Amino acid sequence: MDKKTNSCSSEEEKVMMKQDKDEEERGMWGNQCEFFLSCLGYAVGFGNVWRFPYLAYKNGGAAFLIPYFTMLLCAGLPLFFMELVLGQYTSLGPNIIFPKMTPILTGIGWGMIIVSALVTIYYNVILAWALFYIFASFTSELPWTGCHNDFNTPECYLLQENKVCKNMTMFYYNQSCLEPEAYCGLVNLASFNDSHCFDPNDNDSLVVADGAVRRLTPSEDYYRNRVLRVTGKTWKDMGGMQWELVGCLAVAWLLVFACMVKGIKSSGKVVYFTALFPYVVLIILFVRGITLEGASLGIDYYLLKPDLSRLADSEVWSDAAIQIFFSFGLSFGGLITLASYNKYENNCMRDAIVISLANCSTSVFAGFVIFSILGFLAHELGVEVEDVVSSGSGLAFVVYPAAVTRMPVAPLWSLLFFAMLITLGLDSQFTTVETVTTAILDQFHSLRSRRPLVVGVTCLLLFFMGLTMCLEGGVYMFELFFFYSSGLSVIILSITEIVAVQYIYGFRNFFRHITEDMGITVPRPLYAYWLLTWCAVTPLVLLAILVFSVIYFVPAYWDDYVFPLEIQVLGWLILFSTVIMVPLGMIYALMTNSGCRKDLLVPTPDFCPAHVRQERRRGQVNSACVNNDAPVVTLHL
Numbered sequence: 117m118d119k120k121t122n123s124c125s126s127e128e129e130k131v132m133m134k135q136d137k138d139e140e141e142r143g144m145w146g147n148q149c150e151f152f153l154s155c156l157g158y159a160v161g162f163g164n165v166w167r168f169p170y171l172a173y174k175n176g177g178a179a180f181l182i183p184y185f186t187m188l189l190c191a192g193l194p195l196f197f198m199e200l201v202l203g204q205y206t207s208l209g210p211n212i213i214f215p216k217m218t219p220i221l222t223g224i225g226w227g228m229i230i231v232s233a234l235v236t237i238y239y240n241v242i243l244a245w246a247l248f249y250i251f252a253s254f255t256s257e258l259p260w261t262g263c264h265n266d267f268n269t270p271e272c273y274l275l276q277e278n279k280v281c282k283n284m285t286m287f288y289y290n291q292s293c294l295e296p297e298a299y300c301g302l303v304n305l306a307s308f309n310d311s312h313c314f315d316p317n318d319n320d321s322l323v324v325a326d327g328a329v330r331r332l333t334p335s336e337d338y339y340r341n342r343v344l345r346v347t348g349k350t351w352k353d354m355g356g357m358q359w360e361l362v363g364c365l366a367v368a369w370l371l372v373f374a375c376m377v378k379g380i381k382s383s384g385k386v387v388y389f390t391a392l393f394p395y396v397v398l399i400i401l402f403v404r405g406i407t408l409e410g411a412s413l414g415i416d417y418y419l420l421k422p423d424l425s426r427l428a429d430s431e432v433w434s435d436a437a438i439q440i441f442f443s444f445g446l447s448f449g450g451l452i453t454l455a456s457y458n459k460y461e462n463n464c465m466r467d468a469i470v471i472s473l474a475n476c477s478t479s480v481f482a483g484f485v486i487f488s489i490l491g492f493l494a495h496e497l498g499v500e501v502e503d504v505v506s507s508g509s510g511l512a513f514v515v516y517p518a519a520v521t522r523m524p525v526a527p528l529w530s531l532l533f534f535a536m537l538i539t540l541g542l543d544s545q546f547t548t549v550e551t552v553t554t555a556i557l558d559q560f561h562s563l564r565s566r567r568p569l570v571v572g573v574t575c576l577l578l579f580f581m582g583l584t585m586c587l588e589g590g591v592y593m594f595e596l597f598f599f600y601s602s603g604l605s606v607i608i609l610s611i612t613e614i615v616a617v618q619y620i621y622g623f624r625n626f627f628r629h630i631t632e633d634m635g636i637t638v639p640r641p642l643y644a645y646w647l648l649t650w651c652a653v654t655p656l657v658l659l660a661i662l663v664f665s666v667i668y669f670v671p672a673y674w675d676d677y678v679f680p681l682e683i684q685v686l687g688w689l690i691l692f693s694t695v696i697m698v699p700l701g702m703i704y705a706l707m708t709n710s711g712c713r714k715d716l717l718v719p720t721p722d723f724c725p726a727h728v729r730q731e732r733r734r735g736q737v738n739s740a741c742v743n744n745d746a747p748v749v750t751l752h753l
Contacts, residue, residue: 145457150384152467154454155200157391157543159475162242163443165540166511168479169418169486171435173502176426178419181480183427183436188476191657192440194649195610196451197468198617198626203455204464205629207726209554210449214701216723218616219709220716223701225555227609227694228449232551234601234690235448236578238594239545240372241585244364245513246537248343251364253530260338261521263291271330272337275498335518343513347588351683355588362586369579372545376553376575377568380457383546390539390546395478397536398485404523405488414491417501418483434664437657442602443475447610450547453554460725461635465642486511493519512537549574591674592683599672600687604665605694611658612698618650620717633725 145151172180206213210225252259259265263272270290281293289299300313332340340346347355375386405411426432445451455464487501493515494501504515520529553571557564585594617626627646630636638646672679672687679687705716722729 144459145380146384148459148462150380150387151454151458151462152471153387153391154380154384154543154547155451155467155471156474157387158450158454158547159444159471160391160394160478161443161540161544162512162537163439164475164479165482165486165537168439168443169483170511171439172418172483173487175429175432175435176423177417178422179424179426180432180436183433184439185476187433187437187440187657188472190649190653191437191661192444192446193468193472194646194654195446195614196444196472197465197646198614198650199446199451200455200458200464200468201626201630201634202617203452204458204460204462205634205725206723207456207458207460209456209551209558210452211555212558213452213723214616215705216720218620218717219705219720220702221612221616221620221698222705223697223699224609224612224616225449226701227605227697228447228452229552229555230694230697231602231606231609232448232450232548233578234597234694236545236548236552237582238585238597238601239541239548240368240578241365241582241590241594243368243371243538243541243545244361244586245343246534246541247364247367248361249513249517249534250531250538253527253534255527258517258521258526258530259342260335260517261526263334263337265338265342267342268334268337269332269341271332272334273331274334333514333518335521336514338517339513344591345588346591349677351589351592351680353589354592357583358586358588358590361590362583365579365582365586369575371542372549373572373575375542376546376549376571379550379553379567379571383550387543387546390543393539394536397532398478398482400532401536402481402485402488404529405485405492408488408492408523410492410495411488412491413494414487414489414501415484417491418487430664431668434661434668437661438665440476441607441610441661443479444472445544445547447606447613448548448602449551449555453551454547456554460727463636464634465630465636465638489519490515493522496522549578592677592679595674596672596679596683596687597690600690601694603691604662604669605691607658607662607665608695609698611655611662614650614655614658618655621719623647623651 145154172178175183202213202217203209206216208216210228212225214225215222263274263277268291272291273288277291277293278288281288284293286293286295287299288294343361345355345358347353374382376383406415458464490501490504493504516533517530520526520533523529549571553567553574556570556574557567563570584590585597587593627638627643631638671684709716
């Protein structure tokens with residue numbers, strides 16, 4: 117009998133030792149700086165450089181800063197801090213936290229994981245494009261400088277050569293100056309008459325000769341016909357595989373794998389470079405930008421001519437909220453994952469405030485850099501600033517490349533700019549991939565000793581899923597994912613998340629973890645701020661964002677091609693693949709619950725810090741971590 121008892125005791129000790137080892141193998145940040153830079157790198161990404169300046173231009177210049185910082189205080193900062201607390205308190209990923217905190221909403225975490233997985237697929241394609249430009253920049257003359265390359269189309273034109281043709285009352289087309297009638301004939305229009313071509317299908321209809329064809333700058337022609345190689349005009353013409361782009365995508369995933377192979381032990385060191393290098397380049401570009409002729413035109417347009425009347429437009433407030441929302445990466449699971457590797461008593465409230473302000477300040481500073489260059493470009497081209505401004509990939513891969521060709525030592529500036537884009541993207545990519553791998557390792561503890569294999573297989577699978585975006589019509593698939601993978605679904609997940617934390621679990625219990633458990637001192641004004649935002653303001657703002665996102669929803673498109681209905685349906689399926697996890701999680705919780713249904717609204721005993729879970733396994737703690745307003749834990753004396 118004694119032997120059997122000793123045997124059972126020995127087995128229990130082995131189980132406890134294995135569980136303790138699992139906790140240790142999960143890892144922690146080497147120091148506080150690694151966590152801070154990782155969060156900063158995750159929050160500061162492509163959107164700060166190309167989307168924020170465009171939105172400022174579009175929505176009243178400096179006036180846009182009012183709704184922007186209002187939305188930061190009403191939604192961005194409260195959610196940012198809440199997710200850091202969730203991860204730091206439990207040392208668990210999002211897929212494990214919610215089943216333990218609010219079992220009925222088990223699916224929230226898995227919805228976040230799927231969002232991160234979908235985003236990583238198209239996000240690394242942007243990195244692949246930037247790598248393509250990096251390799252192309254190792255030359256004495258950038259290939260998007262002129263129209264005399266094999267890949268250039270007849271629509272490619274140079275402003276200088278076009279002016280020469282105009283001075284001779286001729287038209288520039290296919291690298292040549294053409295007589296008016298010959299020009300009209302080449303573009304499938306009838307004879308020329310008084311600066312117009314006749315439409316052959318309607319002899320009474322005139323077409324302005326200058327607008328007879330869509331003209332492409334060399335940089336846009338390079339982007340469309342060399343990088344993307346868009347051969348078809350619809351989804352039915354996806355074309356063949358672009359092996360050069362496949363190679364760049366493979367290099368991008370190899371970079372991610374190499375930096376993450378040891379988890380935060382490796383990515384935490386790499387982030388010293390990837391998080392800080394973009395600031396070095398931005399400062400260099402800023403100094404260079406403000407010294408360019410015409411820079412003041414862009415800066416004046418950006419900040420010194422605020423249009424306060426735009427504040428009456430609800431779309432401006434919606435744009436500001438969505439920019440804050442997606443810039444911070446809220447409800448992607450990334451912030452919870454990063455904080456889960458934190459030391460238990462780290463002051464994450466301080467981190468949330470500093471990182472949030474740094475993120476927004478970076479956006480504003482990037483605006484100065486970008487608009488100084490756009491002002492220079494507008495001066496060079498002889499056009500207004502608004503005629504060279506565009507958003508998204510058009511700003512990064514068309515306008516900037518055009519600007520660097522007009523600078524001395526153009527290849528060097530090109531290398532600096534695209535190196536900055538790559539480091540900006542890598543930080544965010546590290547976190548989204550880490551969110552996926554952490555979910556796998558938290559779900560299956562036995563795999564923690566095989567982290568390199570898990571990271572490698574994850575990167576390989578995501579690489580294969582991104583190959584459709586490397587087809588000659590792959591930009592259509594890219595835009596479909598961009599439109600639908602992290603839009604309305606993330607807003608819905610955020611609303612569900614704040615309901616789970618602040619209403620079901622409870623504000624008092626949650627705040628007790630912050631002040632009593634983690635020992636974070638919260639001044640009274642901040643206490644009132646967190647209470648007001650978490651329990652009232654933020655949920656209402658999220659609902660408003662959801663409503664406005666639906667009202668202003670635009671179907672997926674690229675260029676002037678709106679995707680057909682069946683493709684839009686595919687996009688909605690991508691969107692629902694994340695949201696559907698919430699009701700599926702409810703069904704699973706109801707089916708597997710053997711006790712009272714009320715138990716699904718109550719946290720499980722395992723919703724605790726990692727050290728408390730260890731103490732419970734060793735019999736040093738005998739109660740749940742939270743029990744309404746009772747003490748958090750009861751220790752055996």
